[in-house]
Amino acid sequence: MGIQHEQEIVGKVKKMVASQLGKPEDEISLESAFIEDLGADSLDLVELVMAMEDEFGVEISDEDAQRIITVQDAINYVLERRK
Amino acid sequence: MKRRVVVTGVGLITPLGTGNEKSWKGICEGIPGIRRIQKFDPSVLKTQIAGEVLDLDPVDFMDPKEIRRSDPFIQYAVAATQLALNDAGLEITEDISPDVGTFVSSGIGGLDSFQKNVIEMHERGPSRVSPFFIPSMIANMASGYVSIFFHAKGPNCCTTTACAASAHAIGDAAKIIERGDADVMIAGGTEAPILPVAIAGFNSMKALSTRNEEPHRASRPFDKERDGFVMGEGAGILILEELEFAKKRRARVYAEVIGYGMSSDAYHITSPSLDGPVRCMRRTLRDAQLNPEDIDYINAHGTSTPQNDVNETRAVKEVFNSYAYKLPISSTKSMTGHLLGAAGGIEAAFTVLALYNGIIPPTINLDYPDPDCDLDYVPHEARDIKIKTALSNSFGFGGTNASLAFRRFEG
Structure with missing residues (x-):
């Protein structure tokens, strides 16, 4: 995977969340929590994690996945792993 | 006295079109709904014709997230139920919801999801199998989805009895009303089987017509030149009601279920x-x-x-x-x-x-x-x-x- 700029990652994560959860992108902010704010259920979260793994070429353990609560958490996870 | 059961609404999604108007009128005019398969390239298959549903946009009935999470056989059921409820003029309010049930059957279930996930597992391993694979594949999920979507809290059931599945659904649902376990039943069936693996399977049984060059003439029951059935897809839902319940809300009654x-x-x-x-x-x-x-x-x-x-x-x-x-x-x-x-x-x-x-x-x-x-x-x-x-x-x-x-x- 090539080095990706933070902005690019933010854009990609938002787009992914929008398409998986059927929400317009402008309704998704960095603080949005997947379950409380975006109406996701536990199955949506599993699929979202799978999509992130595919998109960013990372492997996310079940334990790590449980700590991804908001859109910002997801972005941070990718940024840390990228280093 | 025996409780009587009447049909007050129908919802049709067939190869002749979405909605009762297109389907029933088309049937009465003798219009064939069989064409060359358009949803995928059928050229490797012996049978390359089917009755596909081509005019249904699921967005008219479900939000994009639900569409992504559900198999087409579920989408057809939800859409046909909405059409049937509209036709019956019935709104499922909180008052009646516990006495409204769903009995939406399927002979197969979510074959599209099944096929996709088996390929995914084979090509990329078990961790790539979708969390929605099981809920979109199991055959009773059409009935489950319809119950959730329309807030029907009565009986929720499904018979997986091949080509008799939705006749069993309607018969069993009528008996549920007759014995007093519900006042209204959303009953019928749904199927989305037009996929390479299903056609290949029925082809191996020599069960399908291979009249590829004349799709309109391929389904010819009782004709000397018939050479097998032609697969179709869609859903047919009936709104069944206990007679007094239907009368009280002055519903139009199509017919009574008597046997x-x-x-x-x-x-x-x-x-x-x-x-x-x-x-x-x-x-x-x-x-x-x-x-x-x-x-x-x-x-x-x-x-x-x-x-x-x-x-x-x-x-x-x-x-x-x-x-x-x-x-x-x-x-x-x-x-x-x-x-x-x-x-x-x-x-x-x-x-x-x-x-x-x-x-x-x-x-x-x-x-x-x-x-x-x-x-x-x-x-x-x-x-x-x-x-x-x-x-x-x-x-x-x-x-x-x-x-x-x-x-x-x-x-």
């Missing part, structure tokens, strides 16, 4: 027996307290396979004796193709619409009658004729049979 019978061939996994369908029709007549001569029309199972059409003809003769020759019988599969687990649902809908409108839909493509099929199959053109009582037959692999009897509603 239901079921039987098993106990004979062969895929070949039909004669006595299975015979006992099934007789039980239906007994349940309806009718004599054979009381029946004015049969919507036949009529698949266009060499075996079924002769066998069903013999079974009708056995039950109806000489009256069989005076009894109009038609196969609407000549136009829709065979919708497998949804066939009984759309055909029950056509049967009640025939009673309500006084029109018997035709069997098209019956150009060269099979000498072993010598009854009145209403060839080519619909018949304007007031009828009072009708049967709908559905027979499935595994030797499972179901028949339903309906009566025109006159108060």
Whole structure:
């Protein structure tokens, strides 16, 4: 995977969340929590994690996945792993 | 006193189009819904034709997230239910919700999801199998989704009995109302089987027509040149209501459900027996307290396979004796193709619409009658004729049979 700029990652994560959860992108902010704010259920979260793994070429353990609560958490996870 | 069950709404999604207008009118006009397959390239398959649903946009019925999470067979069920509820003018309020049930069957379930996830697992490993694979594949999820979507909190069930699945759904649902376990049932079936693996499977059984060069003429029940059934997809949903409940809200009534019978061939996994369908029709007549001569029309199972059409003809003769020759019988599969687990649902809908409108839909493509099929199959053109009582037959692999009897509603 090539080095990706933070902005690019933010854009990609938002787009992914929008398409998986059927929400317009402008309704998704960095603080949005997947379950409380975006109406996701536990199955949506599993699929979202799978999509992130595919998109960013990372492997996310079940334990790590449980700590991804908001859109910002997801972005941070990718940024840390990228280093 | 016995609780009576009436049909107050129908929702149709068939290869002739989405909505009752396109489907019922098309059937009465003898329009064939069979074409070359468009949703994928069928050129490697022996059979390259089917009755696809091409005009349905699921966005009209579900939000994008739900569409992404659900198999097409679920989407067809939700859409057909919305159409049926609109047709019945029924809103499921909080008051009535505990007494409204769902009985939406499927012969197969989410085959598209099944196929996709098996390929995914094979190519990329178990961690790539979607969390929505199981909930979009299991056959009762259409009934589950419909219950969630429309807040129906009564019984929620599904029979997975192949091509008899939705006839069983309607019959069982009517009995649920009759015995007082619900006042309203959303009943019928849905199927989305037009996929390479299903066509290949039925091809290996030599069950499908291979008349690829003439799709419109491929489904030809009771015709000497028939060479198998043509697969169709879609959903047929009926709104069943207890009569007093329907009267109280001044619902329009299409017909009354007066009889239901079921039987098993106990004979062969895929070949039909004669006595299975015979006992099934007789039980239906007994349940309806009718004599054979009381029946004015049969919507036949009529698949266009060499075996079924002769066998069903013999079974009708056995039950109806000489009256069989005076009894109009038609196969609407000549136009829709065979919708497998949804066939009984759309055909029950056509049967009640025939009673309500006084029109018997035709069997098209019956150009060269099979000498072993010598009854009145209403060839080519619909018949304007007031009828009072009708049967709908559905027979499935595994030797499972179901028949339903309906009566025109006159108060």
